[in-house]
Amino acid sequence: MENHKAGPIPSLAECLRAADQTKELLINRGCYAGIPSLLEKYYQAGGVYLISDENTWEAAGRKVREILEGAGIAVRGEIRFPAAPRLHAEYYHVTAIKEKLSALPNLDETVPLAIGAGTVNDLVKRASSELGRTYLCVPTASSVDGYTAYGAAILYDGYKQTMPCTAPLALAAEPETLAGAPSYLSSSGFGDLASKIIAGCDWILCDLVGPQGAPVAEPIREDVWNMTQPGLLDYLNRSIPAARGDSDAVIALFEALAITGFSMQALKSSRPVSGSEHLFSHVWEMDDLSIDGVPVTHGHKVTIGTLAATAYYELFFADPAAPPSPPKGFTRPTPSLRMVEVSSAFKGSRAHDLVVKTALEKLVDNAAADRINQAVRDHYKELREKVLARLLPYAKLKEMLGKAGCPLKPEIIGLSRSQAIATARRAQMMRNKYCLLDLSWDLGLMEGILSRLEDSPEYLR
Numbered sequence: 001m002e003n004h005k006a007g008p009i010p011s012l013a014e015c016l017r018a019a020d021q022t023k024e025l026l027i028n029r030g031c032y033a034g035i036p037s038l039l040e041k042y043y044q045a046g047g048v049y050l051i052s053d054e055n056t057w058e059a060a061g062r063k064v065r066e067i068l069e070g071a072g073i074a075v076r077g078e079i080r081f082p083a084a085p086r087l088h089a090e091y092y093h094v095t096a097i098k099e100k101l102s103a104l105p106n107l108d109e110t111v112p113l114a115i116g117a118g119t120v121n122d123l124v125k126r127a128s129s130e131l132g133r134t135y136l137c138v139p140t141a142s143s144v145d146g147y148t149a150y151g152a153a154i155l156y157d158g159y160k161q162t163m164p165c166t167a168p169l170a171l172a173a174e175p176e177t178l179a180g181a182p183s184y185l186s187s188s189g190f191g192d193l194a195s196k197i198i199a200g201c202d203w204i205l206c207d208l209v210g211p212q213g214a215p216v217a218e219p220i221r222e223d224v225w226n227m228t229q230p231g232l233l234d235y236l237n238r239s240i241p242a243a244r245g246d247s248d249a250v251i252a253l254f255e256a257l258a259i260t261g262f263s264m265q266a267l268k269s270s271r272p273v274s275g276s277e278h279l280f281s282h283v284w285e286m287d288d289l290s291i292d293g294v295p296v297t298h299g300h301k302v303t304i305g306t307l308a309a310t311a312y313y314e315l316f317f318a319d320p321a322a323p324p325s326p327p328k329g330f331t332r333p334t335p336s337l338r339m340v341e342v343s344s345a346f347k348g349s350r351a352h353d354l355v356v357k358t359a360l361e362k363l364v365d366n367a368a369a370d371r372i373n374q375a376v377r378d379h380y381k382e383l384r385e386k387v388l389a390r391l392l393p394y395a396k397l398k399e400m401l402g403k404a405g406c407p408l409k410p411e412i413i414g415l416s417r418s419q420a421i422a423t424a425r426r427a428q429m430m431r432n433k434y435c436l437l438d439l440s441w442d443l444g445l446m447e448g449i450l451s452r453l454e455d456s457p458e459y460l461r
């Protein structure tokens with residue numbers, strides 16, 4: 001195994017330079033005044049079209065419109081989604097935004113301006129991209145990692161998909177607006193940032209077993225690793241008071257989340273920022289988790305996913321000498337048996353066909369599973385050392401998430417403990433992106449780990 005030492009941590013400006021789509025991020029008090037210059041510098045804009053919701057209009061939209069009009073920039077129209085019920089990233093909203101924009105006589109020189117949190121941003125990002133336009137983003141909360149990602153998380157055909165589209169050319173994030181966001185949004189962003197710990201561990205695994213026949217080989221790329229991993233714990237510590245409206249903390253949190261997006265732009269993959277924990281949340285997004293009719297945020301689902309994945313890692317690497325062994329007589333399912341398993345796990349889901357296809361695509365043959373098994377056993381001690389050096393111990397993670405106002409138990413996001421644990425099985429079937437869930441499944445270890453997780457007096461309680 002190669003040794004990935006933490007290199008120098010690149011600055012925000014250096015991370016921005018590594019990104020190939022976003023050119024500028026303003027994050028300072030009074031930065032909305034800089035929006036007219038951003039429009040002039042990066043966009044051939046004769047005017048703008050504003051998209052917000054009633055809450056984000058009050059938080060930032062009104063002020064931004066005043067500044068634009070004061071600078072003589074034409075506001076060519078506006079969509080303001082209702083504040084309630086809470087906006088969902090449903091594809092039909094993308095269609096609605098596109099229809100309004102397409103009706104403009106001068107779309108070619110109009111810049112869509114997204115004023116909002118993750119959902120508004122994702123909808124505008126995808127709509128703009130489909131129309132061949134680049135947009136400008138005014139984030140109103142440090143709530144997700146997706147602002148600067150090159151894709152948008154959209155619910156399409158009952159399935160939360162990362163639809164490809166271009167990241168914003170520029171963003172203007174006013175600390176006062178971010179600090180004034182509801183605390184659940186900041187704690188959601190904190191959970192989304194904490195998930196990068198697991199993403200880093202999964203990348204270490206993938207780096208080792210990729211060449212052995214895992215379906216997607218993604219070696220660690222040092223410069224991108226350095227953007228997201230070595231500085232992560234420091235960013236998390238500084239971001240803890242974000243949910244209490246602390247201005248320095250929301251800036252740190254937004255900056256860290258923005259950097260994760262820049263790292264995706266640099267690598268053209270979500271590998272550095274999303275792993276097993278996001279697979280749990282993808283399942284819960286499909287299940288449309290809600291509490292009293294209010295949808296659970298992406299970041300809160302990811303938080304429980306991060307706790308579950310951390311527990312799973314600790315159980316996998318519990319023995320200092322060797323990984324767990326598969327049950328006696330274990331045989332790997334044939335493709336046709338696997339198809340039946342996956343099909344029944346997703347029976348009735350609109351995502352059924354896509355998940356079955358993905359699960360079969362990533363089914364490794366016995367020879368590849370043997371090579372992966374051998375590589376893990378040959379390098380176990382070193383692998384364990386590296387993973388545990390990155391992994392925040394469960395108790396510490398839980399304490400940190402608690403201080404940051406994040407949910408700590410599955411019940412808080414509308415799941416029983418057993419449901420949350422059982423999700424690992426469906427999570428592994430989704431997405432072709434090798435992680436510990438895949439590795440443990442390939443080696444016949446998943447059921448053993450899940451039953452130890454279920455019996456544990458500590459995890460997810």
Ligand SMILES: [Zn+2]
Nearest residue numbers: 145192298302
């Ligand atoms: Zn996320």
